[in-house]
Amino acid sequence: MLKAGIIGLPNVGKSTLFNAVVANAKAQAANFPFCTIEPNIGTVDVPDERLQVLGEISSSKVLVPTRIEFVDIAGLVKGASKGEGLGNKFLSNIREVDAIIHVLRCFDDDEVIHVSGEVNPINDLEVINLELGLADLSQIEKRRERLKKQLRVSEEAKIEDNALEKILENIQNGGPARNVQLTEHEKIIIKPLGLLTLKPIIYAINLSENELSTGNAYSEEIENYAEIDGSECINISAQVESELVDLAVEEKEDYLNSIGVNEGGLKTLIKASYKLLGLSTYFTTGEKESRAWTIKSGMTAPEAAGVIHSDFEKGFIRAQTINYEKFVQAGSMSESRNKGWIRSEGKDYLVKEGDIMEFLFNT
DSSP: OEEEEEEOSTTSSHHHHHHHHSTTOOOOOOSSTTOOOSOEEEEEEOOOHHHHHHHHHHTOSEEEOOEEEEEEOOOOOTTGGGTOTTHHHHHHHHHTOSEEEEEEEOSOOTTSOOTTSSOOHHHHHHHHHHHHHHHHHHHHHHHHHHHGGGTTTOHHHHHHHHHHHHHHHHHHTTOOGGGSOOOHHHHHHHGGGOOGGGSOEEEEEEOOGGGTTTOOHHHHHHHHHHHHHTOEEEEEOHHHHHHHTTSOHHHHHHHHHHTTOSSOHHHHHHHHHHHHHTEEEEEEESSSEEEEEEEETTOBHHHHHHHHOHHHHHTEEEEEEEEHHHHHHHOSHHHHHHTTOOEEEOTTOBOOTTEEEEEEEOO
């Protein structure tokens, strides 16, 4: 399951956003620093209209969407890398997530306290990025010290040390580890370190209801920063998400239309997360159930089968495959076969977004 950590300085709207996108979340949202101490965790279904259509066509008894886990992590302050505030707890929680959603306050409101005394999202962003970088520097230096004894006898140690040296130099120059060009082998070797600036990041620009569709000067600054940083950037409003929670489906659509946006924050976050992490979706469908499966884009058919069960990958023979649009056009699996639209794909087939698959394998 994809795990995304929601981070930010205290009082930028993290917990409010978390409460809104995770329907059964119990995160406390209050107007004082360090409101969140222990991370709040909630899982949500990934919205996908295609699953409903597949269920209707196949007369499925059950629909099983794929899921994403959101973690509301304690607010961070300057000095976190040295243990200030809740720094150590904050940093350890970030190491456990696949992607970071960095919430940045981009609205003015005299009634909502800002931990730094003024709204300055670029400064907020740099405070956190600096702390993540300092934490990584400390970890890299400790690891390289331990590698010294192995450098003469281990080629793997030399490769790891070289990769860490490149990352160290980039962080010292103000850049994140994720922007360093590494080979696939280097990425595998350094992965156990759990470097914080190596994690992909989405800057979630928290705007007021009135500025959600248009943005403002603050959001423009963040967008420019994200483009240079090579990160994803989305507009979102914790205020709007809170309003949506108690509305019926049609009322939600009317409300969103009235403020000039066409989807809620959950869909926006998930789309950005999938794009950032290079994920895609394939389906299985039948009378028993229709189910969505999340995979890394570019996975082969056996690797995709392994997401269901490792035995499927080990004993893979072939995959019966049809794309979603073709299946819907045919109107049933039997008609898809009659039209000759179901393909038999082997071990080298790269699964495409929206493929519907049935795997044949040896037990």
